[in-house]
Amino acid sequence: MRQRILPWGALTTLCIAINALFVLFPLLTLVGNSFSGADGIGFDGLARFLATPDYLRGLRNTVVLGVAVTVAATLVGVPFAYIVARYDFPLKNFVALLPVATIIIPEVITCQSWLLVLGNNGFVTKALRDSAGIELPSFYGWGGMIFVMTLVYYTYIYLGTLAALRGFDGQLEEASRSLGRTPVETVFRVVIPTVAPAILVNAMVVFTLVVGNFAVSIILGNRIPLLSIQTYNAFVNEMGGSPVMQSTLSLVMITLVAIVLFVQKRFVERRLVQMAQGRAPAAVRVASWRGMAFAGLVLVVVLLSFLPLVTVFVAAFSESRGPLVRWGTFSLAGIERALTAGVDPILNSLKFASVATAAGIAFAVLASYLIVKKRSAATQALDYLVVLPLTISGTVLGIALVQAFNSGSMVLTGTALIMIVTYVVRRMPFSIRSAASSLYNIPDSLEEASISLGVPPLKTFLKVVVPVMWASVASAFVLMWASTLSELSASIVVYGGGLETLPIAIFRQVDSGRMGPASAYAAVLVVLIVVPIALSVKLLRIRLFATK
Template sequence: MNRFFPWGFLSVTALVFLAIFVAYPILGVLFRSFIGENGAFSLDGFETFLTRGKYLEALMNTVILGLIVTLTCTILGVFLAFVVARYDIPFANIVLLLPLSVLIIPELISAQSWVMVFGNNGLITNLFKALGLPFPRFYGWFGLIYVMTLTYYVHVFLAALAALRGFDHSLEEAGQSLGTAPFTTYFRVVFPTILPAVLASGLIVFTLVIGNFAISIALAQRVPLLSVMTYRSFISELGGNPTMQSTLATVSILLVSGVLFLQKRYLSKRNYQMVAGRSTPRIKLRGWKALLISGGAGLIIVLSLMPALVVLMGSFTVSRGPVMYWGQFTLEHYVRIWDFNLAVIGNSLKFASLATGLGVCFATLVSYLLVKKRSVFSPVLDYLLLLPLTISGTVLGIALAQGFNSGPIVLSGGLLMVLAMMVRRLPFGVRNASSNLHNISNSIEEASVSLGVPPVRTFFNVVLPLMAPGIAAAAILTWVTTVAELSASVVIYQAGQETLPIQIFRLISSDLMARASAFGVINMFIILVPVFFGIKVMKVRLFSS
């Protein structure tokens, strides 16, 4: 029994928690998709899905959108990574802000900002109208591809940049010494080496696109998409038979799971390593090449950071209903928040704090159990931790709402909100918390135990302080993503539990963009403060893992 306590017991406890709050609701969704209106086994849901054109159209649109955005993100990300890694451009340091822009600017706010610029009542749209010029409709395919590309290309950029910086320049020189032209060498030597990293990040982009809710609900007015249809099915059938909403959720789960399986299978067969490589020297560009390449990279950076500026300006702009009077400034929107909507800010802070605290504690424990105290329970624990990655936030919200609205465990309200926020980010929290565990020698812990210090006290006194950088990164990233969480919380929230993203979503749906901008600025500020404190004060490396 002494060998079982404490780590075996804690592993079982973690397994029970994940089984109840992750596996059970997800399996419940899958099970309910095979139950008909009479409560018996039925394939009616899948038959309806396959025979009604709107469902197949939504599935096809989702896959096509995922493929197109993955392609555009790959082109944009690889281009920018190649420019930063190979050329000495004047604003290279600003590129370091790009990963932070993804954290600081939530997806919903990004979509909102571009609607304020190119939407039906947008700044550029009205400018073209005033000049008597036609302007293409932003809603639909163009808007979806445009906004999602600028939101997700950073994932490919980071992967490609890391691969290019780790590339051994001597291989490239060897190819050119054999008479191969530099351009040909890039495609025959350099790009095949970085291809696994690019494809892996591209598959991540694909899963993010097909599971996206915030941008899709804002821009896909005439383009049926699976995530939006799943949400609307749940809202319209709330209290009725859940077969169709469960079927849509099941299709989403199978789609994402299939992509993740392909990613894992591909990466297991292709792995390149550089040993003692020599980094590639950066080239100073001149003339028209410098203007073209630097201008292209600069435009990408400006467009990536522009949503924050647009939302900031919009929050101080006078508005009457949906009409915004650009150039006329006011503090009215912030005064209104102070007088009537402080509870919304309080809800965001309360739910995000609880989800972050509980999530980081659980992630820290599980990462230690998986890295340092592996047992017969570890493979199952590993598998259960992957389940939140196989579902979108909307599906997770539906799974939790269906799973705990009746039965032995009934949860609702704020507790369910915190649970959804916590579970959704667990895989990323575990990954960050364990980022430096592999570098901690087991001999340090063994020495403490050999001196008579109990294992649990050794963990708190010796191991935990060494894990601090990874835990801090996990806490910041968990906080940032929970404060911006919309897709799961919008499904399960109740009256009086609105958070900042939910309030922004409701205002955008009512075309009250200026008021939504004020909430958006507050949301970004709440996100930015811990990120700035972690990077500048605590010297946390958020993207080291």
């Protein structure tokens, strides 16, 4: 029972106030701006959206792209998860590396490196052209986008399906077989229907990510109208003017994502099956041709996932001119330039990522503790507020923050603070989710024991709860570090002079066709992400994933 309102009440109020200022207020500003006209309220934005064929095409293309990538990612992720969960074969341990690739390789680098391989001047493109006279279709456009996004996003479906299959109660399959179904029938009539909601939940996450995707869309989009790019362009065009169009397009994106998340929460998550005693059937050892086939498949997926790393590192240490990388040469010029004259983005990235990670995790620990352990009407409100950013794609978040803090009493545009706020808000739902997951496993009696032994509540939180949460906090820390360093879509909107980060620098170099400097920055970025993670995983024995 609460004896006094303080200190938890005060902390809850503080958390709500922070969220209101940096999430709710920017969103409301955005909504207000989209419905503003010459004389107060107006529907110019919506009218123009509905009257412009290009915008409608953008909406349609975005949905088509979302569905295409989601289907492709499901077709890759689900069978792959099934094979990994149910079979044992040579080289299987390599699959543990797959989620790592998603964490440590920023989208912008995946995109850039595939351009180095399959782009107009890519080495595979050129090799085929020179040796066999085969002209590959352009990598820019639908094909390239779907290919790269599938590679970037299939892990979500793979990991979700794998977790569901590992929690599957094998007795259900035995029951089906005992009732006269063949093994194959059993898979389709028992296993798939049971794990289908889990697959669908993750597929819907992928869809929302594709809708909000910026890096791949803008680099490979080849002027195909897409909402995220149109929103960004409207923001750039309306700089200094009335922000009606950017706000309207942002609102359309939010609505699209919100609908999907609503359906997911309301209809799909309810169908998630809780297994009473999940003892998944043991993996079957397969040898001979099937084993070889599975091993080959794993190898291909692992290679495709890590190829960007290799490409980018080789390119970083090669001679290059404009979009041309001269493969087979060696040069330190690119790296040298990145570390001397062009060092600012590196320093900025390090600075922002460390401050944002520290602030974001501290906030996540406090907020998740309040939400899980100090239930009240106020913490319930906080619980809703902190997941709000899930509906806001990076570009939209950036636009909302710029609009909210461009004028008035709090002008933050162009400051380092707005960059940090952007990173913290963007990551908040995920950090809080991982911090909260371990809190559910800490019984209340643990805190009560400490208090009964004479330690006041707030000190108990620090001495008892935080150490027990430590493992999950540490992994949230690592994930936030990586994702903050990789963040492009929101930071490219809010950044100003002198605040350029590594992903922004990489994007600008790629955009102007300078693959050499882009690769050098990309190599540095990967090192900045990987080295601290590797060190902390080693030193702190962090387990990054519940499922390996």
